[in-house]
Amino acid sequence: MSDFVSSGWAWYVAALVVAGLLYCAFVLIGAARHKVIYDAQGNVDKTTGHVWDGDLQELNNPLPRWWLMLFIITLVFAVAYFFFYPGLGIYQGSLKWSATGQLQNEIARAKLEQDKIFGQFAGKSHEELASDPAAMAIGQRLFLNNCAACHGSDAKGSKSFPNLTDGDWLHGGSPEKIVETIAQGRQGQMPPLAAAVGSPEEVRQVAHHVLSLSGSGHNPVLAAQGREKFKAVCAACHGADGKGNQAIGAPNLTDKIWLHGWGEEAIVRAINNGIVNVMPAQSPRLSDDQIKVVASYVWGLSNTTKVADAK
Numbered sequence: 001m002s003d004f005v006s007s008g009w010a011w012y013v014a015a016l017v018v019a020g021l022l023y024c025a026f027v028l029i030g031a032a033r034h035k036v037i038y039d040a041q042g043n044v045d046k047t048t049g050h051v052w053d054g055d056l057q058e059l060n061n062p063l064p065r066w067w068l069m070l071f072i073i074t075l076v077f078a079v080a081y082f083f084f085y086p087g088l089g090i091y092q093g094s095l096k097w098s099a100t101g102q103l104q105n106e107i108a109r110a111k112l113e114q115d116k117i118f119g120q121f122a123g124k125s126h127e128e129l130a131s132d133p134a135a136m137a138i139g140q141r142l143f144l145n146n147c148a149a150c151h152g153s154d155a156k157g158s159k160s161f162p163n164l165t166d167g168d169w170l171h172g173g174s175p176e177k178i179v180e181t182i183a184q185g186r187q188g189q190m191p192p193l194a195a196a197v198g199s200p201e202e203v204r205q206v207a208h209h210v211l212s213l214s215g216s217g218h219n220p221v222l223a224a225q226g227r228e229k230f231k232a233v234c235a236a237c238h239g240a241d242g243k244g245n246q247a248i249g250a251p252n253l254t255d256k257i258w259l260h261g262w263g264e265e266a267i268v269r270a271i272n273n274g275i276v277n278v279m280p281a282q283s284p285r286l287s288d289d290q291i292k293v294v295a296s297y298v299w300g301l302s303n304t305t306k307v308a309d310a311k
């Protein structure tokens with residue numbers, strides 16, 4: 001597009017516009033001039049002398065005055081418009097108006113409004129915000145607009161998208177950790193480990209050991225056989241007791257909360273294929289103030305009953 005608006009084209013546009021205006025003015029003056037025609041007897045002849053179909057005459061009346069005025073007004077308007085606003089190609093207009101400038105003004109005005117709203121929350125703790133209905137109404141709206149697509153409008157998540165209401169955290173549930181998660185995003189990553197575990201049978205044994213950790217349905221013989229492999233391969237991230245490690249986002253395997261499905265098949269799949277699960281960083285889309293309020297909302301979902309009522 002910027003190629004198109006080279007200076008040559010700007011002059012071309014300006015010349016077209018000026019020529020158009022001059023032409024309109026010229027036609028207008030011509031039409032406004034009333035040529036008086038006299039007939040052979042010296043009387044004013046109100047016809048142009050053209051006759052059709054025997055008696056159909058063309059009259060030669062001037063344009064009605066109001067009609068003429070309308071044309072003049074539009075012409076004056078056009079000239080004034082090109083004086084104040086860009087349109088002449090080479091000339092910016094005396095107001096220096098531009099679509100980008102208008103957008104930036106609007107954004108600045110909106111930001112001012114937003115700062116006023118979020119200003120009232122400055123200096124308040126997440127705990128205070130979580131029991132402030134005004135803050136939570138905004139937090140919920142932010143959540144519905146920015147998070148619900150993945151985490152569900154009730155924040156209860158679905159397969160691969162964590163439930164944010166259950167007090168079980170991959171990366172930590174303190175307000176500070178939640179802010180960090182939202183602003184920077186998270187990447188939950190478990191490498192494929194089939195080779196490290198060994199044969200498919202050994203993978204099955206480890207899977208049953210994992211099921212046994214939470215008291216889920218399992219084969220006790222296989223689970224016992226898988227214990228050592230679990231300690232050797234999985235404990236580094238999930239902990240010797242399987243309770244997980246929030247520093248690297250490794251989930252607690254003892255709580256019957258399954259992000260990626262449960263049962264032998266799902267766990268064997270996790271071991272064989274590994275898992276990559278990404279929460280995109282929200283800091284490019286949300287301001288720090290917005291992140292603080294939506295983090296308080298999320299924190300409140302599992303920490304106060306008051307918040308649920310504020311909906």
Ligand code: HEC
Nearest residue numbers: 146147150162169170171172181186187188249277278279
């Ligand atoms: C594109 C989908 C997507 C969007 C949008 C999204 N999330 Fe997430 N979120 C995820 C996924 C996937 C994870 C799990 C990451 C992992 O497995 O480590 C996650 C994890 C989280 C966690 C960490 C949970 C835990 O157990 O530690 C929080 C908190 C969170 N999201 C809050 C939010 C909030 C608040 C928003 C909106 C501002 C949001 N998310 C928007 C996909 C999304």
Ligand code: HEC
Nearest residue numbers: 188189190233234237249250257258259260261270275277
């Ligand atoms: C390098 C660290 C690491 C190792 C080693 C590791 N895991 Fe994981 N594991 C993770 C992470 C991180 C996640 C969470 C992925 C996510 O964010 O969704 C995970 C998720 C899982 C899940 C899914 C849990 C759920 O809630 O659905 C299972 C099951 C699992 N691991 C089992 C194992 C087993 C069995 C082993 C050993 C063979 C193992 N992991 C070894 C890091 C590891």
